Amino acid sequence: MSIPLLKREIKSNYKILLLFMGIVTLYSGIITAMYDPEVGTGINAMAESMPEFFAAFGMENPGVTLLDFLNNYLYGFILVIIPFIYIIIMCYKLVSKYMEKGSMAYLLNTHYSRSEIIVTQLVVLLSGVILLVLYAVALIIICSEIMFEGKLEIEKFLVLNFGLASLEIFLASMCFLFACLFNEMKFSVGLGAGIGLGFFLIQMLSQVNEDIEFLKYFTPLTLFDAEKIMEYDWVGFAYVGILWLLAGIFFMIGIMGFKKRDLPL
Incomplete structure (x- = not known):
């Protein structure tokens, strides 16, 4: 790893x-504060009047506890899509931009190897993703304890966020893979962003209508099963294990592909 490049x-x-931390603050703070029973009643009434819309974003089951509420309104869509958008931007800035402008050759002209350079970029990417998730965790816990002291089941909440971090690392590995394998931005960024957004669309469609619920088996987002994770169901953790396995494979293929490919000058 190159420390100067890392810095x-x-x-x-x-x-x-x-x-992105500011965006997380906005959404997490507002939605956590909405756990007021009177406001919650209003939201549930809206959900009943527009069931397809709320189901599309994974918000059809508000639950009765604060943890259920947060899982439904934050972890069904918002806190999954925000880090993903960050991942897309960072894969462009850390890898694709250097390829597109031909400046990767400048980095390779240093005494650092290809492996050291691409691993450094990977560390920056993963560090940002993990920090974003950890920030969301800390913020929600603090807000919950201030506004609803003792209402949040913190142990289950932490396990839930381990599942979220696993999903985001998988999405990061997918985008990183394409960034390492292609020179043109329409492929290096477009494939990762397009396939990822396609996964979100498939998941939303599968939640709207029971007749097309089978579509959930065509997106890895289904492997982040918040309900099973919070219930400590082994199936939920098995899904998380699959996410880690796929992420490891994608990272290795990306690094090996970067080491062997011809780079634009």
């Missing part, structure tokens, strides 16, 4: 991470 990338990209 440079952190300095160049920390503002993007802060921006």
